[in-house]
Amino acid sequence: MRNGIGYNPHEECDKFIQCEFxxxxxxxxxxxxxxxxxTFWDQDKLTCNYAGKVACANDRCKKSGxxxxxxxxxxxxxxxxxNGVSHVKRCPTGSSYSSHNNCVIDATCVSSGTGGITEHVCNYKARVNDPCHYDWVDGQRVHIMPCPPGTAYNPGLCRCDTASRTSCSVPATCKPIVDIDFNSAEPGEYDNYGAIIKNGHAYFDGHSNIKIxxxxxVDFRSKLTIKVSYKPKFPEDVSVTEAVVTNGDCGQDAPIVIANKGHETQFSLENQAKTFSKMSRESVSSWRDVVYQFNHGAFNGIVGTNKVSSAVHGQIMRSQCAFQLGHGTGFSDFRGWIDYITVSMC
Known part of the structure; x- marks a missing residue:
């Protein structure tokens, strides 16, 4: 959502929902x-994209028969x-499509052009001398949109692209995109589902969570740093693995995981090839100051002053699930306290 306009997918692949707030x-x-x-609606790129480039769960071709x-x-x-995927087709000249017989002779069917499909009009426009932003033309409104770090706007492809040679970098002063300390009023930063906020901490009872x-x-691509401080209520309990931070709240495995099992903090990362990298570090401290860091293939997990590292090929898998504190698919809910969390792309 930007400037009061947001977008959601529709149950039909070639439609979408525009929301005004x-x-x-x-x-x-x-x-x-x-x-x-x-074209089908592409929720990742927030535009109508060629049908063959969009994985739509409700594609009619997935239905039997x-x-x-x-x-x-x-x-x-x-x-x-x-093979269960929609492909664009066009009947020969002088015929039209019939739902029962595919193409039938129809002299009244005169379609313009010979290319077969209507060209998709790009609603994104390049900005003069500013490849790191583009204009999103929405009816009478024009929104200035940024390209993700490491990309630049490519008008030929109607999107931000890594192959356009001009790279938009993160500003020298890297500010967290999320900074929650549970001390001050933080409206809109998170949605609380049962956690108790008191004395600058969030307490989780094993049946509560916070969604960000x-x-x-969010496409984190090649750089991500998560800093979180947490205290498990039962540090001796090794019978369960509890989710501290994940982005797997919608029934799928989380590409990004910080979890706790007894004195052990566990880290997990899934790349775009759907390969998981996992590692862990022990700490006997009551409060665990944890850093989850991915930087161009170097995956680091830090607990206090203890560091563990692993090499990861490619980039972080994008998840359409929200970030969560205290809950994640495949883990037990967290029991304990969280003092703060920051998330940055640097």
Whole structure:
């Protein structure tokens, strides 16, 4: 969400939902929007992208018995199912698509052009002498959007791209994108589900958690640093592994994990090849000051002054799940206290 406008996927692959919010982030209204023919909504890039480049869970071709179908487009355009995936097709000249017989003779069907699909109009525009930002044209509104670190806007691809040679770097003063200390009022920083905030700490009873929704679906790429200080209530209990920080709240394994088992702090990272790297470090201190760090292939876990390292190929797997404190898929809920957490991309 930026400047009061946010986007969600629709149950139909070629549609999306545009939300408008008030200043207090309460929903004002929403609109169902239609992507042009041949494109599906891409929640990662927040734009309609070519259907073959979008993994849509509700693709009609995943349904048993569906061989072809039509949603939008001209009279000759339709989708054909190949191995459960929608592919753009076009009937020959002088014929139109029929849901029962695929293409049938139809002299009234005259489609413009010979390319087969309607060209997708790019709603992102390059900015003069500023490759690190682009203009997002949304009707009558224009939003200035930043490219992620290590990329620059490529108008030919209608997106930020690592191959465009110009690299937008992180500012010299690297500020955390999340900084929660549980001391001051932090409206909008997190959503609390049962944790008790008292004396500058958050207490988790094994049935509570805190969600940091703004970190859902963030592409951390090659640099990430998480700093957290926590104290387990039962440091001698080695029967369970409890989630301290994860980004796996939506039923899938978390690519990023800080967990606790007895005196042991465990670290886990999943790369884009879906390979997990795991390591751990012990500490007998009551409070564990932990650093989870990934920097261009070097994966470090630090507990106090003790450090453990591992090499990781590629980049961190992106997760559409929110960051969570005290909970994560595949782990027991945390019992204990958290003093602070900061997250930065440097």
């Amino acid at each position: 008030k200043n207090n982030q309460r929903l004002l209204r929403y609109h169902v929007k239609q992507c042009s023919f041949g 569906v061989k072809s179908y039509k949603t939008t487009g001209n009279c000759a355009q339709y989708y054909e199912c190949v 929704l703004r970190l859902a679906n």
